Amino acid sequence: MSTHRRPSTRPALRYGGAAVAALVTVATAGLLLANAGTAQAAATVVPLNTAADFAVLAGSGITNTGASTIVGDVGSSPTPAQTGFVACPGAADCVELTGTNHRVANAETGRAKADLRTAYTNAAGQGPTTEVPTELAGQKLVAGVYGSASGTFGMTGTLVLDGANKPGSVFIFQTDSTLITGGTGNVSLINGAQACNVFWQVGSAATLGAGSTFRGTIMAHDDISVKDGVTVEGRLLAGQQASGAGAVTLINDTITVPSCAVTPPTSTVPPTSTVPPSSTVPPTSSAGPTTTTAPTTTVTPTTTAAPTASTLPTPSATPTTSAAPTTVTPAPTTGATPTSPGGGAAPAPGTSAGGTIAPPGTSSGSNSGDSGSMTTGSATSTRMGGGNQVSQVPVGSVDAGDGSAR
Numbered sequence: 473m474s475t476h477r478r479p480s481t482r483p484a485l486r487y488g489g490a491a492v493a494a495l496v497t498v499a500t501a502g503l504l505l506a507n508a509g510t511a512q513a514a515a516t517v518v519p520l521n522t523a524a525d526f527a528v529l530a531g532s533g534i535t536n537t538g539a540s541t542i543v544g545d546v547g548s549s550p551t552p553a554q555t556g557f558v559a560c561p562g563a564a565d566c567v568e569l570t571g572t573n574h575r576v577a578n579a580e581t582g583r584a585k586a587d588l589r590t591a592y593t594n595a596a597g598q599g600p601t602t603e604v605p606t607e608l609a610g611q612k613l614v615a616g617v618y619g620s621a622s623g624t625f626g627m628t629g630t631l632v633l634d635g636a637n638k639p640g641s642v643f644i645f646q647t648d649s650t651l652i653t654g655g656t657g658n659v660s661l662i663n664g665a666q667a668c669n670v671f672w673q674v675g676s677a678a679t680l681g682a683g684s685t686f687r688g689t690i691m692a693h694d695d696i697s698v699k700d701g702v703t704v705e706g707r708l709l710a711g712q713q714a715s716g717a718g719a720v721t722l723i724n725d726t727i728t729v730p731s732c733a734v735t736p737p738t739s740t741v742p743p744t745s746t747v748p749p750s751s752t753v754p755p756t757s758s759a760g761p762t763t764t765t766a767p768t769t770t771v772t773p774t775t776t777a778a779p780t781a782s783t784l785p786t787p788s789a790t791p792t793t794s795a796a797p798t799t800v801t802p803a804p805t806t807g808a809t810p811t812s813p814g815g816g817a818a819p820a821p822g823t824s825a826g827g828t829i830a831p832p833g834t835s836s837g838s839n840s841g842d843s844g845s846m847t848t849g850s851a852t853s854t855r856m857g858g859g860n861q862v863s864q865v866p867v868g869s870v871d872a873g874d875g876s877a878r
């Protein structure tokens with residue numbers, strides 16, 4: 473039994489080795505395809521600098537046939553030749569241009585060509601590169617750097633670029649030779665992918681098939697040929713080589729320089745992490761200032777009710793006690809009491825010295841002149857100098873009213 477088992481196992485091992493080799497091959501191919509969907513290389517935006525303003529930039533000239541629309545600058549350096557660039561609708565071959573046409577070679581166009589060479593080198597040097605099949609149609613790729621396994625790219629259907637909801641996602645395609653799309657070739661952008669962040673570094677020439685839709689900036693070493701009715705959301709930058717070669721040809725095409733949505737907005741989620749401002753709740757702990765209720769203890773000004781204690785001025789009602797002067801007024805009347813010649817108090821008017829009242833208009837006895845005296849019985853009547861007569865009645869006697877005393 474053992475002899476039967478051993479021979480039977482050997483072929484199995486040989487078969488197993490072949491199977492393993494086949495599995496490795498399949499796995500490798502699978503990894504290539506898997507990598508195509510999830511590129512490991514992180515691509516960065518290619519710095520175009522002044523070349524970014526150009527929708528069409530060439531080295532040996534630009535030729536247009538039919539009516540084309542261009543949004544962006546146009547120029548060629550060192551050869552500034554242009555054909556079919558009359559402003560529409562001035563001729564059958566015309567261009568509706570929104571931008572600057574650098575018809576002559578100038579410093580600005582020369583600088584843009586220099587920036588194109590720098591950008592081309594940057595794109596070619598990014599990596600590591602994930603190799604993908606030559607035919608791009610049918611593939612769905614995320615951000616990354618992609619190279620052609622055969623050194624050339626073709627597209628006869630739709631290539632989908634997935635931004636994974638990251639507007640800053642960058643896609644770079646590197647080919648040593650050509651880029652050729654068919655009439656049904658299309659580049660579709662989903663989930664935030666943007667044409668401004670798609671770059672094609674082409675080692676020789678690029679050709680876009682009639683009726684195709686293309687997105688991204690083509691930086692070609694040589695020429696760029698755009699067939700009839702192509703729509704490009706990107707740039708056609710040809711002739712990066714220093715020799716000055718590189719022409720661009722157009723036929724009833726539309727080329728628009730892409731604009732990038734502000735990438736920061738999505739990354740502006742950090743601003744929501746600006747909840748730290750809400751951590752500026754310390755301001756609420758700045759209830760310390762509210763402890764400045766101490767100012768409310770400045771009710772001490774209300775203790776300036778002491779001024780109301782200045783009601784003391786109302787005690788100056790003592791001026792009303794200056795009624796004392798009214799009590800003073802009697803004093804003069806008492807001082808008016810005349811004194812008698814004998815030193816006693818003079819009788820009140822109409823009274824005799826003895827306290828008897830002499831009837832007005834009567835006199836007793838005789839008078840002796842105006843200031844003489846009149847004596848009747850024991851009573852003596854004296855006339856004062858003013859003609860007033862005073863009767864003097866002995867103490868203990870009563871004036872009888874007839875000038876006599878009793």
